Amino acid sequence: MESVSFNDIFKSSILEKTTSFSIVDSMIGLAAAFLLGLLIYTVYKKTFSGVIYSHTFNISLIIMTMATSLIIMGISSNVLLSLGMVGALSIVRFRTPIKDPMDIVYLFWAIVVGILCGAGFIPLAVLGSILIGLVLILFVNKIKIENPYLLVIKYDEKSVEESVEHIVSRHAKKHTMKSKSIMPGNHHEVTYEIRIKDDDVGFLTNLSEMKGVQSAVMISYDGNFTA
Structure with missing residues (x-):
């Protein structure tokens, strides 16, 4: 043992x-x-x-x-x-x-x-x-990367839509409509994905001062968007 x-x-x-x-x-x-x-x-x-x-x-x-x-x-x-x-x-x-x-x-x-x-x-x-x-x-x-922006515009009159589109296309290198909604009271809201020329954001003043436009807001956009 x-x-x-x-x-x-x-x-x-x-x-x-x-x-x-x-x-x-x-x-x-x-x-x-x-x-x-x-x-x-x-x-x-x-x-x-x-x-x-x-x-x-x-x-x-x-x-x-x-x-x-x-x-x-x-x-x-x-x-x-x-x-x-x-x-x-x-x-x-x-x-x-x-x-x-x-x-x-x-x-x-x-x-x-x-x-x-x-x-x-x-x-x-x-x-x-x-x-x-x-x-x-x-x-x-x-390396400088050209980041896109989201442009959210609220307006009341249907006739303003063509003028808004004209200003956006003139000041943006590229723009794409991401969403559009019509709320009660004939209130419209449209969202564009845009790439602006030479960081020129002065056209926001022209948009906000247009008759029938309630607000114009541009925010940084990282590629993700939820409507």
Whole structure:
């Protein structure tokens, strides 16, 4: 009969795993994830073109890069732990809506960099991050994109419609009617998607001063429209 010693009773699997754990490699991976997270932070701040800049979201990109690196380091040497981690992460639900598609790009970038740093592919993460950063800075800041606008006009008289169409076609490079509605009391509302010439919005004054026109409003348009 095999005897059980005192050491066998207090034997810890945690201590066994600690022997194969490299503090130096882990610190290098985390440091690389932090520095590349700072690069993502800087590029996001320089290329942000929205209305309200979220500093907390930008900070979360650094934390996400480091946290992803930690996860990869933890599961890289243990298959059972990796399966358990996948199951645990599958129940996580993010409730914060992401309205700008570019924010998803930065989140995916941070996750990829964290995976590469945690797996030890630091040179690949550095090279890829530099190239992605240059592409984002070039295309977001240097290349001018002609954004369309929505022009919403409310008027009372049917006879005004032709004059409105004439002014819009004369001052816009391109215009398309998106919707038109007639409300009780013979009130009309028409919505155009337009691209204006040289950012000239002076024709809004002419539209608003026309007899029969109640209001003329032009708003920025990102391509999504719900009638």
